[in-house]
Structure formats: C-alpha cells, structure tokens
Amino acid sequence: MFRFLTAGESHGPALTAIIEGIPAGLALDLDQINADMARRQQGFGRGGRMKIEKDKAEITSGVRFGVTLGSPITMLIHNRDWDNWQERMAVFGQPQGEPIRAPRPGHADLPGVLKYQRQDIRDILERASARETAARVAVGAVAKQLLAVAGITITSRVLNIGGAQTEAEMLEAIAKAKAAGDSLGGIFEVVVAQVMPGLGSHVQWDRRLDTRLAAAVMSIQAIKGVEFGAGFAYANLSGSQVHDEIYYEGSQGYCRRTNNAGGIEGGISNGEAIIIKAVMKAIPTLMKPLATVNIADKSEEKANTERSDVCAVAAAAVVAEAMVAIVMVQCLLEKFGGDSIDDLRLAINNYRIRIND
Incomplete structure (x- = not known):
C-alpha cells in the first residue's frame, strides 16, 4: 500500500515527508524531484x-545508490527562512513571540484556534500554510517516476486567472491586483495521459477513482471546486450529446473519439x-486587509497580514500534479501489486496483453 505523511511548519527548521509502499528497484532521479x-x-x-527559499529535497532513508529499497523513504526540505525567523523581527514589525489575534477571513485562522483551543493564531497558520505543499510536491515527484514505469505522464496548465484567459490578460490582472x-x-487543468483502463473500482464509494482524485485535489489549500471532463457543462447537455461513443480500432483497441467523461x-x-x-x-492574506474580530477582546480590527502571494494558481497546478500522481500510484499498486519494479512491470505488461486480445 502506498501512503505518505508530511510534517513541519511554514517557518520551522524543515518540512519532512515519509513515503511507504514504493517497490524496490526504482531508480530515483533527485534532479527530477x-x-x-x-x-x-x-x-x-x-x-x-520565493526569493528566500530554493527548495531541494534531501533523501535520508529508503534509497541506496539512487535505487529504492522497498523500505520507507524519508525526504527533508530545509526552510531557509528559519534562520531569518530566529534572528529578526517578524514581517511588518511584529515580534516573533507576540501572539497574533486578528484572524484572516477565508483562512484556517479562526476555526483552527477554536478547534484546538489556542490563544495565538500562529499556532494554526504555520501548519495551515501552503508552504506544506512543498513536501507534497516532493512525494508526487517520486510518484511520477513510478508512473513512468507504466508509461503514464501527468501535465498541467493554467486556464483562467481572475476571469482572464490569455497569458497577457492574466499577467495584467495579477499586476493590477498587486x-x-x-x-x-x-x-x-491536470491531464493524466497513457492510462490503461481498469484503475479504480465501482464496487465501493471510496474505491472510485474520481472520488479519490477529487478528494486529493480538494485537499490542496484554497481549492474550492473540482470537475472531470465536461464537468458542470453536463447540466446543459442531453445524453446523446454528452456520452462518449465507443469504437474498436485495431492495435488501439477500445477507444472513444470524444472525452467528455474525462477518462473515467x-x-x-x-x-x-x-x-x-x-x-x-x-488567497486570503491581503495587503489591504478585511475586517475581523480580535480573538482576545472581541474588538473589531483589520485582519492579520502575513507575507504572501498575490496569485499562486500556477503553483497550485504543480501541487495538483503531485496529488494526482499520488492517487494514480496508489491505484496502480492496488491493481498490479509487486514488491519490486520488475514484478510490477511484468504484471502491467501481462494485463495490457489480456485486455488487447
């Protein structure tokens, strides 16, 4: 079973990821990660x-001479800003040790302090920060290298920023917002190509591939909606318009000439x-902050302001690639098993021969 955990805070010493379930014998390319x-x-x-951090993963277990051993893989991503955080006053003149009391609308700040009974919002925001996704991207990069054994690739692209759809319009919109x-x-959009049929299952709700992919993408900070293929456009189309007709074409086997279903x-x-x-x-951190309530005395004030991005959609797409890769690897290993890469490769090849007979 493939699974992973991440640990660490935004301004802590490092982020850590532990991966379990990667078969032995996979040659890992650290440069690709x-x-x-x-x-x-x-x-x-x-x-x-982003001007401070130059993220690089350090592998501290589960790999020898660049090849996986089948044991858990540990990766460490050091936070360069940790040293700065220790030596200087925090951004906007706020001392490191002074509690933050003004929760940001749209962030985990308020529900987090209420849930965990904290008096300082930093106890929540440090872990809730999207900085945590650096560890997920490292895990996803390992997953992509395993998917490559099956010929599966994952790419992404940005389609819309604040309503703008061309690159020039997007850049202009971001500049104006800043x-x-x-x-x-x-x-x-994330696209998974060269996927064999048969990953996922209809037999239980939590084994459905689209269920698992939707949950994985929704787990990324600030994601509020996910769709597959034609998605919400289905609401405006009849069955004869939307369903992808099935054909059989020689060596390609079963295929479709449209893909409104999005491959599932x-x-x-x-x-x-x-x-x-x-x-x-x-992003909920604004340089012209919104109204909020001080959690100490309930007085009205402006929300806390952290150093933040104006727009991080392109970065979120990369994180989504990682989360999609993780789910695809889980489903691949559930389907084909194998404690070694050779066993996995053999099982995949035999399956492809069977379904193409």
Missing part, C-alpha cells in the same frame, strides 16, 4: 518568500486521458 520543487516556486504573482493590495484565484466511467479509468479541472480561490 528538485525540478518539480522549483516549478512550485515559480509563477507571476508569487511573494517574497497594485490594489488584493489577490486573485483562477482555474487550472463508473469510477474506473476507461483508457482515455484523465482530465481534471479545479478552481482556486483568491
């Missing part, structure tokens, strides 16, 4: 933190590309 880490830090509209002390969200039918991959779109809300 770090390339995805760098992609997460890019994109117009990112904040000052000048106004505001933030923007948007829509991105009945909770099972159908052999077409899996297409997922997600909407990210505007």
Whole structure:
C-alpha cells in the first residue's frame, strides 16, 4: 500500500515527508524531484518568500545508490527562512513571540484556534500554510517516476486567472491586483495521459477513482471546486450529446473519439486521458486587509497580514500534479501489486496483453 505523511511548519527548521509502499528497484532521479520543487516556486504573482527559499529535497532513508529499497523513504526540505525567523523581527514589525489575534477571513485562522483551543493564531497558520505543499510536491515527484514505469505522464496548465484567459490578460490582472493590495484565484487543468483502463473500482464509494482524485485535489489549500471532463457543462447537455461513443480500432483497441467523461466511467479509468479541472480561490492574506474580530477582546480590527502571494494558481497546478500522481500510484499498486519494479512491470505488461486480445 502506498501512503505518505508530511510534517513541519511554514517557518520551522524543515518540512519532512515519509513515503511507504514504493517497490524496490526504482531508480530515483533527485534532479527530477528538485525540478518539480522549483516549478512550485515559480509563477507571476508569487511573494517574497520565493526569493528566500530554493527548495531541494534531501533523501535520508529508503534509497541506496539512487535505487529504492522497498523500505520507507524519508525526504527533508530545509526552510531557509528559519534562520531569518530566529534572528529578526517578524514581517511588518511584529515580534516573533507576540501572539497574533486578528484572524484572516477565508483562512484556517479562526476555526483552527477554536478547534484546538489556542490563544495565538500562529499556532494554526504555520501548519495551515501552503508552504506544506512543498513536501507534497516532493512525494508526487517520486510518484511520477513510478508512473513512468507504466508509461503514464501527468501535465498541467493554467486556464483562467481572475476571469482572464490569455497569458497577457492574466499577467495584467495579477499586476493590477498587486497594485490594489488584493489577490486573485483562477482555474487550472491536470491531464493524466497513457492510462490503461481498469484503475479504480465501482464496487465501493471510496474505491472510485474520481472520488479519490477529487478528494486529493480538494485537499490542496484554497481549492474550492473540482470537475472531470465536461464537468458542470453536463447540466446543459442531453445524453446523446454528452456520452462518449465507443469504437474498436485495431492495435488501439477500445477507444472513444470524444472525452467528455474525462477518462473515467463508473469510477474506473476507461483508457482515455484523465482530465481534471479545479478552481482556486483568491488567497486570503491581503495587503489591504478585511475586517475581523480580535480573538482576545472581541474588538473589531483589520485582519492579520502575513507575507504572501498575490496569485499562486500556477503553483497550485504543480501541487495538483503531485496529488494526482499520488492517487494514480496508489491505484496502480492496488491493481498490479509487486514488491519490486520488475514484478510490477511484468504484471502491467501481462494485463495490457489480456485486455488487447
């Protein structure tokens, strides 16, 4: 069984990820992992933190001579800003040890302090921060390398920023939001290509591939909606317009000439590309903050302001690639098993021969 955990806070010494279930014998390319880490830090509209951090993963267990052992893999991502945090006053003149009392609307701040009975919002925001996704991207980069054994690839692209759909319009919208002390969200798409039919299952709700993928993408900070294929457009279409007709074409086998289903039918991959779109809300940290209530004395004041991004949709797309890769690996290993890469590869090849007979 493939599973993972992350640990660490935004301004703590490091983020940690532990992965269990990667078969033995997978040659891991650390440069590829770090390339995805760098992609997460890019994109117009990112904040000052990205000028400080140069994320790189350090593998401390489960790999020997660049090859997985079948034992748990531990990865460490050091926070460069940890040293700064210890030596200077926090951003905007707030001392490191002074409690934060003004929760941000749209953030985990208020529900977090209520749930965990904390008096300082920093006890919540440090872990709730999207900085945690750096560890997820490292895990997802390992998952992508395992998917490559099956020929499966994952890509993403940004479709919309604040209503803008061309690159020039998106850049202009982000620049205007920054000048106004505001933030923007948007829509991105993730595509999983070369997926064999048969991953996931219809037999229980929690084994359905679309259920698991939707949950994984929704787990990313600030994601508020997920759709597959035609998604919400289904509401406006009849059955004859929307369902993907089935054909059989030589060596390609069963196929479809449209993909409104987004590659999943009945909770099972159908052999077409899996297409997922997600909407990210505007980041709740604003340079012109919204009204809130001080949790100590209940007085009205402006929300706390942290150093933050204006727009992080491009980064969220990279994180979504990672989460999708993680779910796809889980389903791949559930279907084909194998404690070694050779066993996994053999099982996949035999399955492809069977379904193409």
